[in-house]
Amino acid sequence: MKLATLRRIDELQEYINDIPEFARPISIAELVKYSKQAFYNNNPEYYQLPNSQERTFILSNAKSSAESANLLSSYVDSTGQFARITTFMKDTETERFDRIEEDLLAEIAKIFPEDRYEVTVTGKALVFQKGTKYLVRNLIISLSLAVLLIAIFMAWMFRSFRMILVSLIPNLLPLLITAGLMGFLGVPIKPSTILVFSIAFGISVDDTIHFLAKYRQELIASNWKIKRSVYAALRETGVSMFYTSIVLFFGFSVFTISSFGGTVALGALVSATLLFAMLANLLLLPSLLLSLERNIANKETLRKPALKIIPDQEDELEEDS
Numbered sequence: 324m325k326l327a328t329l330r331r332i333d334e335l336q337e338y339i340n341d342i343p344e345f346a347r348p349i350s351i352a353e354l355v356k357y358s359k360q361a362f363y364n365n366n367p368e369y370y371q372l373p374n375s376q377e378r379t380f381i382l383s384n385a386k387s388s389a390e391s392a393n394l395l396s397s398y399v400d401s402t403g404q405f406a407r408i409t410t411f412m413k414d415t416e417t418e419r420f421d422r423i424e425e426d427l428l429a430e431i432a433k434i435f436p437e438d439r440y441e442v443t444v445t446g447k448a449l450v451f452q453k454g455t456k457y458l459v460r461n462l463i464i465s466l467s468l469a470v471l472l473i474a475i476f477m478a479w480m481f482r483s484f485r486m487i488l489v490s491l492i493p494n495l496l497p498l499l500i501t502a503g504l505m506g507f508l509g510v511p512i513k514p515s516t517i518l519v520f521s522i523a524f525g526i527s528v529d530d531t532i533h534f535l536a537k538y539r540q541e542l543i544a545s546n547w548k549i550k551r552s553v554y555a556a557l558r559e560t561g562v563s564m565f566y567t568s569i570v571l572f573f574g575f576s577v578f579t580i581s582s583f584g585g586t587v588a589l590g591a592l593v594s595a596t597l598l599f600a601m602l603a604n605l606l607l608l609p610s611l612l613l614s615l616e617r618n619i620a621n622k623e624t625l626r627k628p629a630l631k632i633i634p635d636q637e638d639e640l641e642e643d644s
Contacts, residue, residue: 348410351398412448493608497599515585519592527600568601
């Protein structure tokens, strides 16, 4: 309730009030202004902080009236050491929000020196924005880690850097298409929509590994004939990839009939991403294998894996005998 502190609070409120995204702030300074206005027969011209001569009786009157109406607890704690300035913020884009936060913190540091005052910015809007940034950062880390682990697995399975690129391109392209679709349609990044990339990437990679494993088997069986191996692998795995993708597409599409917007966005985006991933695995992946041909399909590149899952026929005959 010191007059110098009230003036600092009022100065910060005036700055907040000038930002169009903020509503009019409320604090203990407003209560003191109302008290002075009431003291002068409710004259609007006296809606201001008291001067040094009025400070004693105006502040004591404001404190007593606030305590009787239990208003002081909404703006000042019981010890009288912590005050709160409350305002509301409209829905704002991330870039604009970051600029507002940066300017607000700079103004707070100027009005309330850190060596004398401790100011904390909080609220639902700030927490939600920080949470979304945290999720986006973790999404990038998790996707990068998933790509790295899958690249290591492909390198161990095929012993070829080119095959790593061939296997990752059909899986990363649907994610980029979905991200562009979200930007075009104005779908924001939030906890419900951020799960799309991890879910779709995991399902898409499963189809890719299934196809490439069959392709490698066909290469060995056909004595490294690329076209025959690609067509055989597509004939063996293409139908199952198509059916599983269609089932998952309609399964996630059920979410679109929900009344919750986040669930609707999740279902629609995952369904679209799975559709793009199916097309990439059925069209783009065989096309890459056929176009690169001898550069990736030879005995030196596709050596035998370290782990033999299916025994050779000769080994089975020896065991039977």
